[in-house]
Amino acid sequence: MTTTDKPAQESTLGSPSPDEPGAQTLTLSVGPQHSGSGHMRLIVELDGDIIINAEPDPGYVHRGIEKIIELRNIIRSIPVIERPSIIDASNLNHAWVKAIEELQGVEPPARGQYLRCLLNEMNRIMSHLYWLSIYGVFLGHTTMFMWPLGDRELFIDLAESLTGARITYSYLVPGGVRRDLPQGFAEEAIKRTEYFEKRLDEYENIFFKNPLFTSRAKGVGVLSRQRAIELGATGPTLRGSGVEADLRKDEPYAAYGELDFKVHTRPDGDSYSRVMVHVDEMRESSQLIRQILEKMPSGPVRRKAPIVVPRGEAYSRVESARGECSFYMIGEGGDKPYRARYITGSYRNMAAISAVLQGVRLADMPTSWWSIDYWPVEADR
Amino acid sequence: MSAQKPAQSDDPIELLADSMNVWVGKLSDIVHKVIDTEPIRNVINWARMYSLWPVNITTACCSAEFGAASGARHDLERFGVLPYGSLRQSDLIVIEGTITKKMAKRLRMIYDQMAIPRYVIAMGDCAISGGLFHDSYSIVNGAHEFLPVDVFVPGCPPRPEALEHGIIMLQEKIRNSKVYPQS
Numbered sequence A: 001m002t003t004t005d006k007p008a009q010e011s012t013l014g015s016p017s018p019d020e021p022g023a024q025t026l027t028l029s030v031g032p033q034h035s036g037s038g039h040m041r042l043i044v045e046l047d048g049d050i051i052i053n054a055e056p057d058p059g060y061v062h063r064g065i066e067k068i069i070e071l072r073n074i075i076r077s078i079p080v081i082e083r084p085s086i087i088d089a090s091n092l093n094h095a096w097v098k099a100i101e102e103l104q105g106v107e108p109p110a111r112g113q114y115l116r117c118l119l120n121e122m123n124r125i126m127s128h129l130y131w132l133s134i135y136g137v138f139l140g141h142t143t144m145f146m147w148p149l150g151d152r153e154l155f156i157d158l159a160e161s162l163t164g165a166r167i168t169y170s171y172l173v174p175g176g177v178r179r180d181l182p183q184g185f186a187e188e189a190i191k192r193t194e195y196f197e198k199r200l201d202e203y204e205n206i207f208f209k210n211p212l213f214t215s216r217a218k219g220v221g222v223l224s225r226q227r228a229i230e231l232g233a234t235g236p237t238l239r240g241s242g243v244e245a246d247l248r249k250d251e252p253y254a255a256y257g258e259l260d261f262k263v264h265t266r267p268d269g270d271s272y273s274r275v276m277v278h279v280d281e282m283r284e285s286s287q288l289i290r291q292i293l294e295k296m297p298s299g300p301v302r303r304k305a306p307i308v309v310p311r312g313e314a315y316s317r318v319e320s321a322r323g324e325c326s327f328y329m330i331g332e333g334g335d336k337p338y339r340a341r342y343i344t345g346s347y348r349n350m351a352a353i354s355a356v357l358q359g360v361r362l363a364d365m366p367t368s369w370w371s372i373d374y375w376p377v378e379a380d381r
Numbered sequence B: 001m002s003a004q005k006p007a008q009s010d011d012p013i014e015l016l017a018d019s020m021n022v023w024v025g026k027l028s029d030i031v032h033k034v035i036d037t038e039p040i041r042n043v044i045n046w047a048r049m050y051s052l053w054p055v056n057i058t059t060a061c062c063s064a065e066f067g068a069a070s071g072a073r074h075d076l077e078r079f080g081v082l083p084y085g086s087l088r089q090s091d092l093i094v095i096e097g098t099i100t101k102k103m104a105k106r107l108r109m110i111y112d113q114m115a116i117p118r119y120v121i122a123m124g125d126c127a128i129s130g131g132l133f134h135d136s137y138s139i140v141n142g143a144h145e146f147l148p149v150d151v152f153v154p155g156c157p158p159r160p161e162a163l164e165h166g167i168i169m170l171q172e173k174i175r176n177s178k179v180y181p182q183s
């Protein structure tokens, strides 16, 4: 038997010094084929099971919408505008028609404005419910997947009777809305919203007070008030960090100036706060729907507006379900805008993803980033 | 002088293996034929039809209607369609709308990693021909350009009922198909 005097080096090869930066971290690529990622990829750097850095990799749904709306006339662009956030179609559509009306100098009739608000609020509820159902899936709570989707159909039916489509309405057009309320809509809507509010109480018992949810949401994924403002977060994410900002209140558009509603905020900025802001907003919107139907004036719903974008520049913004959605439009006098810049709530909130995920456990990653209400299709446009 | 026989190894083990290969090949042919006979094939196809688990990949806005179809009221699970996280255990890709160039590569990768039998449903006009975004610079006009598609479900977005109809059509297709596809 021979012996060697070489020191045993193999044992030290695989383990670099633990003090070296990056020595003990693991980089994971989550998505796009992953139940916790949606239409995007998250590049997550882990230390043990604590996330030390998370980078979103967007662009899987980038369809070049800003270019496409330069190629179609303003009416044909409406379906394209809606597609980024198909579950919140009416609010995005509102930003578009608002920018065009600003250029044209057309003011829709009062009833048209109320009808716009009606569909906006229904859409806000539908969008929040869809979001809540996915939140339930990410938490492994199947009941919370089924219930919100089931109750969402209440409003889908209403919207379908109003506009003729389940989720893609193309209801708002420059100058007003496409059609008036169908017969018996108000009674049906009041019945359904009242039922829906009762259902929200049931959600409270099965989910919002459930330790399964609270223990994984309270104090997890904190976005402080200061940080949220710095990152330019918007919508429920911003309000979940305690900032009272809502364009419906701050810059009342359509009929919102005449309506009575509260802006809901929560001070903590954690996952739980963001979820509860959504829930409070659903209650508020449900109440708003009844209020709108009660206060709705009579008269025409649409004023004649030319299919033309006059020369000039306009900027419009509205409060969509996911935050501020805005259009910056340059007109040249043709039937298409020369250029339209399209910014959505999710796009603004993308910066908050890294901030929220820092220091969160990997198991809490899906719920934490989803609590931002980030809809990748909307962010990529 | 007669033509030379092809060179054969003298190693008895290799000879045995060669003849075994021939026999195993024949045997598997026979087994395939037996399995593809009526009663056995029906049982296997029946099992495949009602456990179509789509892999969790969402490509665009049709996913909203896919979500609605999996939820209460429409409940795709009654057809055996349960969205599932792991592609190795999945049988079905439902392409939910627009396929961007960035996503097309991933879709192909996912398809290649899935176990046979695997099926593809192209949902929405965008996945069929580009639909609303046919003139965009960043999309692929139709899933058939890089994947074999079994069922097309038109609509923008298709209603959940349309998707259900597509699933039933796929099940019909599986019912009449062979156990061992040629591909």
Ligand code: SF4
Residues within 6 Å of the ligand: A083, A086, B060, B061, B062, B096, B097, B098, B123, B124, B125, B126, B127, B131, B132, B155, B156, B157, B158
């Ligand atoms: S078919 Fe319509 S709904 Fe579906 S992805 Fe395309 S644009 Fe979106």
